[in-house]
Amino acid sequence: MSPSLEKILSEIEQLTPEEQLTVMGHLVERVKKHITQVQPKRKWSDLKSMAPYPLLGEDAQEWxxxxxxxxxxxxxxxxxxx
Structure with a gap:
């Protein structure tokens, strides 16, 4: 653990529980921005040609x-x- 991280954690321990919750909320929001990136909407046409024809060797109408x-x-x- 880096010395700066140890110092921050030590200072957080000195805070009241409410202040610690504020720190946690801040960190959660900060991390969410990096984790939850907007996924592009997919179109059905993007799936075209993903499976070999005929799928599993059987024609769709026969199935x-x-x-x-x-x-x-x-x-x-x-x-x-x-």
């Missing part, structure tokens, strides 16, 4: 058709059980 067929069969099975 939709297969998923719908599976859901229909599942629903029909549930209706028969009633």
């Amino acid at each position: 939709v058709s297969r998923t719908r067929k599976f859901a229909d069969e599942h629903r029909e099975g549930l209706q028969r059980e009633e």
